[in-house]
Each structure stands twice: as structure tokens, then as C-alpha cells.
Amino acid sequence: MNDAVKNQALVDALVNLPEDASEPEVSNIFASKLFNFLGFEENERVPEFSTGTGTQAVDHALRQNRENDIFNQTRTNPDVLVELKARNINLAAGSKGYKEIYKQIKRYLLGENCRSAKWGIISNANHIQLFRKHGKVIHPVTVCLEINSENIINIATLIKEKIDKPRKVLTVAVYNDKGGVGKTTTIVNTAATLSLPPYHKKVLVVDFDPNQRDLTNSLPIEPSTPTFFDCLIDKNINVRDVIKPYNQLINFRGGKQKFGFHVIPVHKDTDWNDIGQKITFDRLSKKLEPLKNYYDYIFIDSPTNWQIFSQSAVYAADVVLIPVKHLCLASLENAAITIKEYIPKVQQVRRKNQDFGPMALPIFFNGGNMSEAQKRRVQIHINQLIKYAQNNRNNKFNLTPYFYPRYTTGKNMEIFELRHYAPIASSAFDGVPAVYKNKIAREYYKSLVKEYFLQ
Numbered sequence: 001m002n003d004a005v006k007n008q009a010l011v012d013a014l015v016n017l018p019e020d021a022s023e024p025e026v027s028n029i030f031a032s033k034l035f036n037f038l039g040f041e042e043n044e045r046v047p048e049f050s051t052g053t054g055t056q057a058v059d060h061a062l063r064q065n066r067e068n069d070i071f072n073q074t075r076t077n078p079d080v081l082v083e084l085k086a087r088n089i090n091l092a093a094g095s096k097g098y099k100e101i102y103k104q105i106k107r108y109l110l111g112e113n114c115r116s117a118k119w120g121i122i123s124n125a126n127h128i129q130l131f132r133k134h135g136k137v138i139h140p141v142t143v144c145l146e147i148n149s150e151n152i153i154n155i156a157t158l159i160k161e162k163i164d165k166p167r168k169v170l171t172v173a174v175y176n177d178k179g180g181v182g183k184t185t186t187i188v189n190t191a192a193t194l195s196l197p198p199y200h201k202k203v204l205v206v207d208f209d210p211n212q213r214d215l216t217n218s219l220p221i222e223p224s225t226p227t228f229f230d231c232l233i234d235k236n237i238n239v240r241d242v243i244k245p246y247n248q249l250i251n252f253r254g255g256k257q258k259f260g261f262h263v264i265p266v267h268k269d270t271d272w273n274d275i276g277q278k279i280t281f282d283r284l285s286k287k288l289e290p291l292k293n294y295y296d297y298i299f300i301d302s303p304t305n306w307q308i309f310s311q312s313a314v315y316a317a318d319v320v321l322i323p324v325k326h327l328c329l330a331s332l333e334n335a336a337i338t339i340k341e342y343i344p345k346v347q348q349v350r351r352k353n354q355d356f357g358p359m360a361l362p363i364f365f366n367g368g369n370m371s372e373a374q375k376r377r378v379q380i381h382i383n384q385l386i387k388y389a390q391n392n393r394n395n396k397f398n399l400t401p402y403f404y405p406r407y408t409t410g411k412n413m414e415i416f417e418l419r420h421y422a423p424i425a426s427s428a429f430d431g432v433p434a435v436y437k438n439k440i441a442r443e444y445y446k447s448l449v450k451e452y453f454l455q
Contacts, residue, residue, distance in 0.1 A: 007153050009033045014149045017125055023086045027059065030125040031084055035062060037156050038163065040080075043072045049081070051111030058108040059084045061117075077116040080163065081108050085124040092127060093144040109133045115455055119163055123147075130159050132318075134170040136455040139318055140356035158354060169292040170453070172299050173317035173358065177334035177342075179304045181323045182366040184214040185424060186448075187299045191261045192433035193445040194297060196252070199454065201296040203261040204243065208284065208313050209303040210275070216265040218428040219246050223267040231287060232279050239264075239287045250436045259436065262295075276308040281349075285316035297453070306342055314346050317358045321452065322402075323366035326378050326417075335363050336385045340397040361452055362405040364416040367425065379413055416451045418444055 013033040018025065027047075035045055040062045049061035061078035063071045071078075083105050089097040105120040109131070120131035120138070129144040141162055145155050174183045187205050194201040207215035207228075216223070221244045231237045247260030288298060302313035314320055320343060324331040339360045347357030370378070382403050389397040406412040424441050427434035434441035 006033075006037045010037045010152055010156060011149050014125065014147070014152055017087070019087060021087045021125060023059075023084055026084050026086060026123070026125045031060065031082065031123070034123075034156060035060070035082075038062070038080075038160050040064065043070050046072050046075050046078070049075070049078060050113055051081075051108045052113030053107060053111040056108065056111065058082065058105075058111075058114075061114075076113075078114060079117060080119040080121065081105065081114060081117050082121045082123070083108065085122075087124050087126055089124050091122065091124045091129075091144065092146075097124075098127075098144060105131060106138045109138050110136070110455065118166055121159070128155065128159070130162055132162075132166075134318070135453045136450075137170055137319055137361070137453060139359045142354050143351050143356050145354065155354075167292045169295045170297055170319065171288065171292070171317045172297065172319055172321050173302055173313040174299060174321045174323070175302045175310060175314060175338060176322050176324060176331055177304055177306055177310075177338060178324075178328060178331040180328070181325050181331050183323060184209075184218060184301055185428065186321070186323050186366060186418075187215060187301050188218055188433045189424065189427070189435050189441065189445045190449060191297070191299055192259070192435045193442065193449050194453070195259045195261050196435070196442070199449070202294065204264065204291065204295045204298045205261060206264045206284075206288075206298065206300045206313075207266045208309055209301050210266050210309065211303060213266055213268060214428075215263070215301045216268075218431065219263060219265075220431040221246060221263050221265050223265045227267045228264055229267060229275055232275060232283055239290060248432055248436050279308070279312070281308060281312045281315050284312040288316055311342075311346065314343060314358055315350065320358050320360045322360060322363045323418075324363050326365045326368040326370050326374060329381055332363075332378070332381060332385065335402075336389065336399055339399060339402050340389055340395065360402050362402050362416070364418060364448070364451070366418050367420045368417065369420050370417065382413075416448070418448055 010033045013030045017029050044062060044064050046061045048057040050057050058081045060082040062080040063078045065071055083101055085091060085101060091098045091101060101122045105122050108114060109117050109120050118133055122129050127144050128147050130141045131138055132141045147155055174187050191203040191205050194203050205215060207213060226237050226241055228242050231239055231242045242264055244263045244265060245260060246263050247258050249256050249258050300313040300316060302310045322335045322338060324335050343358055343360050350357035386399045386403060389399045400407050404413045406414050421441055421444060423438045424434040435445050
């Protein structure tokens with residue numbers, strides 16, 4: 001079937017689909033033609049695919065066939081999961097139906113039989129949205145797009161291009177508008193942990209906090225020429241020319257082994273105020289673009305103030321990781337502001353290109369050992385922040401998933417906690433990430449990467 005025929009078939013499917021089409025009709029009339037358009041043949045689709053989470057099944061799983069591996073026969077290792085609804089189910093962003101199907105597709109993508117899945121699609125033939133899975137992180141790639149017979153080809157083409165050319169990297173901005181929450185320590189030790197077995201991930205860390213330079217100072221790396229300043233200002237300078245390797249020979253599993261990651265350091269003698277006036281907030285994103293099929297993770301260390309550098313870091317990110325301190329209420333309040341005000345502003349800019357923009361990950365307590373009394377006080381304060389955001393008529397926002405990601409009818413208010421451990425706090429003075437020297441520190445950060453990044 002040639003492209004012109006596929007295009008017309010998809011348009012005709014929407015034209016002929018009843019306005020009150022049931023879910024089976026959406027599947028048989030519309031989705032079947034969409035799958036053809038996306039490049040999946042009949043034997044590359046499995047309806048009612050078992051996700052491995054109890055008896056739950058996703059409406060459709062898709063994967064292109066491989067040699068001696070016909071997907072609808074082997075029924076393993078799907079690439080795309082598709083969940084459909086009837087046309088009378090409102091899937092407009094923010095609606096009850098949208099929230100429910102969003103939870104569904106996330107749950108299915110994390111199913112035991114869906115570990116290989118990289119994409120999720122939701123649709124009722126009135127709206128459609130594409131999600132990406134990177135490890136454990138599931139984030140929207142497009143906004144929830146309204147579709148009709150006039151725009152379906154452009155929108156389906158956008159989705160097909162994303163699926164056909166997946167990016168390897170997950171870009172993570174680590175940010176809190178309050179200082180002293182351990183952003184740099186988090187980045188360095190998370191990068192080091194991901195570089196170790198059994199993960200063996202390629203990681204780049206970017207020092208984008210030019211005034212503090214904590215990341216650069218915490219590692220024995222000296223910036224050279226060209227500098228990161230030169231790279232940001234001069235479009236002709238390749239970003240690879242400012243990347244420095246960081247490696248350590250460490251005791252690991254009974255022997256000496258070398259592990260490391262890559263770093264973009266910043267120069268101490270640079271007038272960053274001048275740079276801030278010369279660059280636009282999307283410059284960092286554009287500079288990192290050529291690296292996004294080389295690294296598995298890029299972590300950006302961003303400054304505390306919500307100005308050009310922190311805005312640029314969040315703009316360049318897929319997700320934002322927000323550490324807080326349980327004894328610092330300001331860090332909780334600033335986390336709430338970041339989630340409900342700053343990130344949505346960046347999303348609005350990115351959505352001009354139908355891109356969803358960065359998504360906040362749930363907060364975590366960094367470097368604390370909370371007593372039960374302290375935990376109760378923190379919960380009271382968080383509950384107040386959530387209530388205020390929900391009752392704010394000018395900017396009503398549900399903070400619950402970001403503070404209590406396990407909150408259900410059972411009211412689980414558990415928040416991930418990276419406990420205080422002295423060797424972690426002091427590792428910056430040694431120029432070596434704590435996880436490269438200390439087994440306990442290594443286990444702490446393994447728990448963090450499993451909580452947030454690795455399935």
C-alpha cells in the first residue's frame with residue numbers, strides 16, 4: 001500500500017466514523033488505518049495484549065517484525081502500546097476521562113511484559129497523544145491534540161516521525177529555587193551510579209550554574225579552550241569540543257576498574273551576566289541536540305534563581321528532578337512554585353510546536369533522617385501547599401502527584417528519602433563521587449535511580 005493510499009484511507013476513516021462511535025468502532029475503523037499509516041502491518045499488531053500486571057490488557061500492542069520473529073505469533077517485546085476509548089469519552093487535556101486514560105497508559109507501560117515498550121498512544125478519534133517511556137520515566141511527547149479529517153495526516157506524520165526516530169537520551173534538569181538542597185551532589189552521584197554495572201549508562205553532566213560552579217569545583221576538571229561560553233555564543237563551535245571525560249579507577253567487586261562519565265564544566269573567569277544578555281533561553285537546548293543519540297542521560301545543574309540560566313535548563317529538559325530538605329520549608333514552597341508556575345510557563349513556550357515540554361518528577365527528601373514528629377510536621381505543611389494550590393481560583397493546580405506519588409484511596413503519603421550519610425556530604429572535598437568510594441553511598445543512590453529512572 002503506497003503512501004497516498006494510506007493517507008486517504010486514514011482521512012476516510014475519520015470522515016466515515018460515527019460521531020458516537022463505540023470503542024470497538026474506533027478500533028476497527030480508525031485505529032486500524034492509523035496503524036497502517038504508522039507502518040505496522042496486520043501481523044505486527046496484537047489486540048488485548050497482556051501487560052503482565054495482573055489480568056490487565058492494553059487495547060493494542062505494536063512492533064515491527066524481525067527475522068524469525070513475527071510479533072502476532074511471538075507476542076513479546078512490544079514497542080508501542082495503544083489505549084483507545086469511545087468518542088463520547090472526553091479526552092481533552094484536564095478532563096476526567098483524560099486523567100483516567102493517562103493513568104492507564106502509564107500503568108500498562110510499566111507492566112512486566114512491556115519493559116521493551118518505548119511509546120504509548122491514547123486516542124478516541126477526537127484527540128490523540130503520544131507518550132515516551134525511557135526506563136521508568138513516562139512523559140508526554142506531544143500535547144493532547146484535537147484531530148479531524150483536515151489535520152490528521154499532519155498529526156499522524158508527527159507521531160510517526162517521533163516513533164521512527166527515537167532519541168536515546170533522557171535530559172534531566174535538577175532544580176529548586178532554594179539553594180542548599182544538594183542539587184550538585186545529587187547530579188554527580190546519580191551520574192556515577194548510572195555509569196556502574198549493571199547499568200553501564202553513558203552520562204553527561206552539564207554545569208549550568210555559572211556563578212556557583214559547584215559541579216565544576218567538585219570534580220578535578222579544568223575547562224579549556226574553547227570554553228562553554230564560546231560554545232554558547234558562537235554557533236559554529238561544536239559542543240563536543242567543550243566536553244571533558246571524568247574517570248576514576250576504583251575498587252569494585254574485588255578488583256580495580258575504571259568508571260566515569262562526561263562533564264561540561266564552566267570557566268571561572270567568564271562574565272556570565274554578559275552571556276545571559278547575549279543568549280536566548282533555547283540556546284542550551286539547541287547546543288545539546290547533537291548529543292541526544294549518544295548519551296543515555298544528560299543531567300543539567302541549574303542555578304537557584306528563576307532567570308535565563310535556570311529557564312534554559314528547564315527548557316532543555318524532558319523532566320525536572322526536584323530535591324528538597326525536610327527541615328527547610330522554603331525548599332518545599334519553592335518546589336511547589338516550580339511545579340505549578342515555572343514549569344508550566346516553559347511548557348507554554350514549547351507547546352507552540354505541539355511539544356508537551358518538561359514534566360516535573362515527584363520531589364524527594366535529600367540528605368535527611370526524619371523522626372516521626374518531623375514527618376508529621378512536614379506532611380502538615382505539604383498538605384497546606386496542596387490545599388492552597390487546589391483552591392487558588394487564578395491558578396488551580398493539583399500538586400498531589402508531585403508530593404505524594406503513591407497517594408490513592410489508602411492515602412499513602414510516602415515520599416522518597418535519600419537519607420543523610422556523612423561520606424556523601426563530604427565527597428565534594430575529595431573530588432570523587434561518594435558512590436565510587438563507598439558501598440553504602442552506592443546503595444543509597446541505587447535506590448534513587450531505581451525509584452526515578454530505571455525499570
